[in-house]
Amino acid sequence: MSTFSNAMEVFRLLPKTNCRDCGDKTCLAFAGNVFLGQKQLGQCPHVPADIAQKYSSQEKIRSIQEEDFMRNMEKMKSMLRELDLEERAKKIGATYADNKLSLNIMGKKFSINNQEDVFTDLHANHWLLGTSLSYINLCQGVPLSGNWVPLRELPSGKDWYRLFGQQCELILKKTADNYSDLFEDLVHIFSGRQIAKQFDADIALILSPFPLVPMLICYWKPEEGMESSLNLFFDDTAERNMGIDALYSLGVGIAKMLEVLARQHSGR
Numbered sequence: 001m002s003t004f005s006n007a008m009e010v011f012r013l014l015p016k017t018n019c020r021d022c023g024d025k026t027c028l029a030f031a032g033n034v035f036l037g038q039k040q041l042g043q044c045p046h047v048p049a050d051i052a053q054k055y056s057s058q059e060k061i062r063s064i065q066e067e068d069f070m071r072n073m074e075k076m077k078s079m080l081r082e083l084d085l086e087e088r089a090k091k092i093g094a095t096y097a098d099n100k101l102s103l104n105i106m107g108k109k110f111s112i113n114n115q116e117d118v119f120t121d122l123h124a125n126h127w128l129l130g131t132s133l134s135y136i137n138l139c140q141g142v143p144l145s146g147n148w149v150p151l152r153e154l155p156s157g158k159d160w161y162r163l164f165g166q167q168c169e170l171i172l173k174k175t176a177d178n179y180s181d182l183f184e185d186l187v188h189i190f191s192g193r194q195i196a197k198q199f200d201a202d203i204a205l206i207l208s209p210f211p212l213v214p215m216l217i218c219y220w221k222p223e224e225g226m227e228s229s230l231n232l233f234f235d236d237t238a239e240r241n242m243g244i245d246a247l248y249s250l251g252v253g254i255a256k257m258l259e260v261l262a263r264q265h266s267g268r
């Protein structure tokens with residue numbers, strides 16, 4: 001799959017002349033192929049080189065990040081095998097019983113033992129396992145400061161921020177724009193907690209994917225010709241309790257999970 005969220009995003013970048021120079025019958029067909037990862041945007045000779053280049057480098061960055069994620073997961077699994085889970089649980093806000101460490105992930109129980117056997121009602125995909133292992137292995141147990149900052153203000157956040165904006169915040173914003181029950185569902189299904197106004201946002205809600213890595217979602221509704229906006233903030237201790245690459249994966253994974261939930265809800 002490409003870096004685009006849907007084929008219309010690609011279509012908007014095309015001249016829409018249906019000239020067939022790319023080998024497809026229409027610009028829309030070409031857009032669909034680019035979205036599915038079967039063609040590159042630059043294969044339309046009428047897309048300006050700087051635009052094609054911009055999207056092609058994003059594609060490369062993303063696939064490098066995915067490879068890094070999988071490599072990192074193998075490392076995290078071997079670290080888990082050596083861990084004293086009982087000691088670890090005390091440090092990271094987890095519990096320990098029956099040789100399993102248990103975490104509360106957005107209101108749902110997630111348990112794991114040293115052999116990587118997972119016990120949870122959550123959908124146990126790569127994203128959940130990867131981010132949980134990073135938290136269990138890397139969390140330094142630093143108490144929360146209560147000081148919310150955007151990803152770019154975390155010590156290593158600058159390199160990740162632009163992609164994070166596209167892959168996480170933009171997806172969350174679109175979901176919030178199109179799915180009016182989103183924030184209500186975040187409260188009821190994922191134990192989110194609405195809080196008093198932060199940064200003058202219309203809605204400010206805290207999710208707790210991990211005990212020492214909460215996230216603050218702030219949403220500003222559209223008004224008088226101004227688009228809505230959405231930003232995600234972390235406690236300024238977050239990088240010490242998880243690592244920047246895992247924080248990035250966490251935000252992107254949650255955004256994608258909520259996008260799917262919204263789609264299922266609307267029957268699209």
Ligand code: SF4
Pocket residue numbers: 014015016017018019020021022023024025026027028030031043044045046047
């Ligand atoms: S070459 Fe470009 S403009 Fe022509 S049909 Fe393909 S996508 Fe459309």
